[in-house]
Amino acid sequence: MASKQARYTSEPSDLYDTSEALHCAGANLSECDDDNGMNEWAPLTESTANLEYESITNSIFAKPTDSSLARRRRGIEQHSSTDLGLAFSNSNGDVNDIESILQEYTAACQIYGCADRINAGILTTLRYRLPSLRVSGSFFDADMLALAEILLHHVNGSLSYIKRLDFSLAAREGKQYGKKGIRSHGAYALSKVLQISKYIEEVFLPGNRIGPYGASAIFCAAKNNPTLRTLLMRGCRIGERGAFALVSQILVSDDDANGRSCCGLREIDMSCNQIGFYGVFAIEKSLKKRMEGIKARHSNEGKSLDSFVIEVDLEGNLIFQEVMNCVTHGLGIVLAILATIFLSNAAKGKPRHFMLSCAIYSTSLIVLYLSSTLFHSFFLLQRTRYIFQVFDMCSIYILIAGSYTPFLSIAIQHQMLLAFIWLCGISGIGVEAFFPLWKWKPKFSLAMYLGMGWSCMVCMKELVAALSSRCLYLLIAGGIFYTADRFMSSRCPIFCPQQQFGSQHLALFCNDGLYLPLVFYICSCERGMMR
Structure with missing residues (x-):
């Protein structure tokens, strides 16, 4: 418990107001689904964050119950090691980690008011250590907050095997529930994960109406993330302001001492986002200027410049x-x-x-x-x-x-x-x-x-x-x-x-x-x- 708390509080800038999120989860969810606006996330001091997180973890996360998963594990341990290898790792530590993370996720869903729709896609990824986390339908902002809780704790540790976050099904199947995936609040929670992630390489968000504010938060997080390579945002309704955020945060970013950009993005899908003429023109102009600068710095090295190229899909924006x-x-x-x-x-x-x-x-x-x-x-x-x-x-x-x-x-x-x-x-x-x-x-x-x-x-x-x-x-x-x-x-x-x-x-x-x-x-x- 001490190590878990230390990992959470070592980066207080990446925290958001947990008490505010709890209040939002208990309120009407329609207030959290505004396409054009996003609530202010008040920063916490380190002492306040420690107190709030300790109160939550002591009440829920730090008290694992004798769950059905634990009872099933004790029954499986009585069988042969071959059968055990099909369900769990041979290490008891891996089994305990899986059970602990599943309990944390279930408890987080209860906190944020989405315990009645615990996502099967997330459970499958956590249970079988899949490299691609693909959420199923009925996944909204509150569900993203619950997922962000466990990712903030374990994305660089026990969940480092996750290389892709796929939220495409949330947008398609979410229409059955009156909404289409996450909005700006969910995108903000995702941006906090991307700020600290060292292993996530791909993020798929097609059809999730995150708007310009959600897109700006994700671009700001991806700016200093060297491992994130692919970002698919087709039909996210980011508009002209989202296009200008891409230009200012990604395409016109500061380089390090070696002349390399700190941003690792190489493929961005911005198609069908209502960017308009000025947004498309700004992106194209920035890409051209960026490529000219890369050629000027690396033309004498005799190496291929393909590793520096950022491919941006702008189809359907005009x-x-x-x-x-x-x-x-x-x-x-x-x-x-x-x-x-x-x-x-x-x-x-x-x-x-x-x-x-x-x-x-x-x-x-x-x-x-x-x-x-x-x-x-x-x-x-x-x-x-x-x-x-x-x-x-x-x-x-x-x-x-x-x-x-x-x-x-x-x-x-x-x-x-x-x-x-x-x-x-x-x-x-x-x-x-x-x-x-x-x-x-x-x-x-x-x-x-x-x-x-x-x-x-x-x-x-x-x-x-x-x-x-x-x-x-x-x-x-x-x-x-x-x-x-x-x-x-x-x-x-x-x-x-x-x-x-x-x-x-x-x-x-x-x-x-x-x-x-x-x-x-x-x-x-x-x-x-x-x-």
Whole structure:
């Protein structure tokens, strides 16, 4: 008992007001679930903390009862050592530690008013010494306070085998109980654990609405934690203030004497957090500035800089841009349908391959804009967005091959090149659909896009002979806009969100706007009819 108390009081700065937490547990829990605010946690003096902790531990933690676990252990000890190894460690000290920690957790649940929903995921981790602590559903702020009690005592001792804290199920299954996981108070309790932890490497918090205050507390704790590597906070509603807290606490942190940051984070998931344009821009700017500083300090060492890189996922935070993407591509669907009507009228009375070529080109336009509209519409649904992203990438190959079809089938009747273009398109679709994790896929896609787009140079002489000079100018201008669109979308990362929405989509619309009159001219040209 003396060693346990000394370990608890050796770091008084990491304590929070236990009496206040007890009062909060006895009150209505809805008062502790505010997304936008968090109560002030008054610091305790060392003497006050000792008195309060001693009164609690003397009444509950220091008086273990003859629990069912103890009775079961005495029964198991009568069996063979093989059976004993399946349930417990061979060491009686390990058994006593497990029983003691389970009793502490159960008592903490009684203190914080959550004894009626003792978490099975936590019990399983403590009982079988699992490296990943994955809580089950119905896990809220009071449950986090109870868990934080035992972690503050044993996270660097008996519970040092825990490498991951996973609260993702708390957010998903918590909806059955009217709430979704922990809020800012639970995040604050978790931050106290991360401040002293030397072994926890991963923390998963997707869907827990911790808000900007909870996120700020976690970022502040992770700032000086060299062992924490991964922090997943998708859909935590941290907002713009949470993004600025990430910049000030993690991305613009002080380095030690050797030029290394005290923060060990290397992967941060900030997707779908309502960060907005200014928050995304601040994070991207800080990441770029941080990388420039790392290169300046370590460029002469001849070592890889991958160990210094912090990967931040910012997907789904530009709500206005995504909505505008959806609107503009939806408008593209309407225009593509209108173009289909005009092209069908232009091809009436012409040979069958005229109508077929117009139908293929019109269908490729509609497929592209429909896939892009669906892709941008479901930006908050990760799996659904990924599916439509694959469709969107595949539709690019369909549009390239569909755009070539009227030129090669009607204007110059180059069937060999047309077959080659469609074969390349089918190959690209296969790679996009079935090899999404191929490390060379981005470079392969860019090479295929540009190669297919400019393969018309093979038959340039025939095109010059078949088309007027004005049509050739439109064809070349469309190719330039297409190249700019592919370069920005395939090679350039999201540095300026405004640039991606404006320049990339403007290039795409200009490309299609230049090709439509060309296809209309080819379909209605009498010269093409003689061919």
